[in-house]
Amino acid sequence: xxxxxxxxxxxxxxxxxxxxxxxxxxxxxxxxxxxxxxxxxxxxxxxxxxxxxxxxxxxxxxxxxxxxxxxxxxxxxxxxxxxxxxxxxxxxxxxxxxxxxxxxxxxxxxxxxxxxxxxxxxxxxxxxxxxxxxxxxxxxxxxxxxxxxxxxxxxxxxxxxxxxxxxxxxxxxxxxxxxxxxxxxxxxxxxxxxxxxxxxxxxxxxxxxxxxxxxxxxxxxxxxxxxxxxxxxxxxxxxxxxxxxxxxxxxxxxxxxxxxxxxxxxxxxxxxxxxxxxxxxxxxxxxxxxxxxxxxxxxxxxxxxxxxxxxxxxxxxxxxxxxxxxxxxxxxxxxxxxxxxxxxxxxxxxxxxxxxxxxxxxxxxxxxxx
Numbered sequence: 001x002x003x004x005x006x007x008x009x010x011x012x013x014x015x016x017x018x019x020x021x022x023x024x025x026x027x028x029x030x031x032x033x034x035x036x037x038x039x040x041x042x043x044x045x046x047x048x049x050x051x052x053x054x055x056x057x058x059x060x061x062x063x064x065x066x067x068x069x070x071x072x073x074x075x076x077x078x079x080x081x082x083x084x085x086x087x088x089x090x091x092x093x094x095x096x097x098x099x100x101x102x103x104x105x106x107x108x109x110x111x112x113x114x115x116x117x118x119x120x121x122x123x124x125x126x127x128x129x130x131x132x133x134x135x136x137x138x139x140x141x142x143x144x145x146x147x148x149x150x151x152x153x154x155x156x157x158x159x160x161x162x163x164x165x166x167x168x169x170x171x172x173x174x175x176x177x178x179x180x181x182x183x184x185x186x187x188x189x190x191x192x193x194x195x196x197x198x199x200x201x202x203x204x205x206x207x208x209x210x211x212x213x214x215x216x217x218x219x220x221x222x223x224x225x226x227x228x229x230x231x232x233x234x235x236x237x238x239x240x241x242x243x244x245x246x247x248x249x250x251x252x253x254x255x256x257x258x259x260x261x262x263x264x265x266x267x268x269x270x271x272x273x274x275x276x277x278x279x280x281x282x283x284x285x286x287x288x289x290x291x292x293x294x295x296x297x298x299x300x301x302x303x304x305x306x307x308x309x310x311x312x313x314x315x316x317x318x319x320x321x322x323x324x325x326x327x328x329x330x331x332x333x334x335x336x337x338x339x340x341x342x343x344x345x346x347x348x349x350x351x352x353x354x355x356x357x358x359x360x361x362x363x364x365x366x367x368x369x370x
Contacts, residue, residue, distance in 0.1 A: 072202065075201075087178075198217055237269045304324065
């Protein structure tokens with residue numbers, strides 16, 4: 001299931017190790033960082049919750065994974081559910097939590113079934129304090145404050161911070177929100193030692209020989225991850241690192257780029273696919289996934305999507321490139337969450353990498369591309 005895998009035989013390896021301050025120290029020494037995108041140190045996060053919990057904290061295992069280009073979390077939950085549960089219950093023991101919430105994407109039916117089956121096999125004391133919550137199929141549903149809000153109100157929209165969930169989360173209690181791969185890695189550190197935190201799962205898709213989830217060392221290059229997926233399946237035009245919230249890179253600069261710690265997806269764009277059409281599709285998706293509670297996000301992303309669609313459809317207007325540059329800068333930092341920031345970063349990198357295509361599409365209306 002996992003190419004090059006440390007996880008291959010990791011499920012159900014005997015009794016759960018002990019959690020507590022020693023495990024936090026081991027996580028800190030391991031250098032393990034979150035695998036949900038932010039790459040925040042796991043040990044530091046656990047220590048911050050443990051210091052204020054008083055026995056009433058919550059652990060929220062985040063497996064919402066709504067990015068269309070990422071499959072690592074649902075693959076992990078489907079094939080190694082007990083390892084994720086090990087990490088979740090170790091976290092609960094360590095930070096003083098009396099409740100574990102397993103937050104799984106609605107579309108991930110195989111993952112839901114595997115997790116429910118594994119939870120049913122756990123000892124009664126663990127089963128009694130854990131529950132599965134199905135995350136709605138919205139991109140923002142995995143954002144940590146949106147997850148808390150959904151659990152409490154049934155509405156998956158981000159909320160203003162502070163306080164952050166580790167201070168006041170589910171039911172007002174300190175809440176440790178950790179990506180499911182981060183929890184699995186923490187369980188491996190507890191079982192196998194500090195070196196076990198040094199691997200990362202990456203979804204490799206697009207123009208590669210075998211699109212799949214691969215496991216590579218943290219610090220591996222984009223090219224090495226693609227090689228584990230069988231290498232290229234044809235001439236590439238560009239590489240997207242980080243999914244829909246990621247960055248487009250030229251093939252030459254991407255190949256030797258070391259993977260960031262929170263990266264979960266690499267997508268190779270074939271030279272036979274129009275990058276303008278691909279960008280129009282992606283930005284329209286992100287605009288449609290806005291929670292519609294912040295004007296700069298809702299209206300700004302809609303305007304960016306309409307402009308990308310106009311350019312890709314051969315109907316560019318004279319100021320469209322200037323509009324994309326200006327608007328993608330104006331929406332940054334102006335939402336309740338980072339949804340507009342991620343979309344803006346995607347557009348900004350596309351304007352650089354696909355500059356020849358954008359310039360050619362706008363040339364007929366006298367647009368001069370910078």
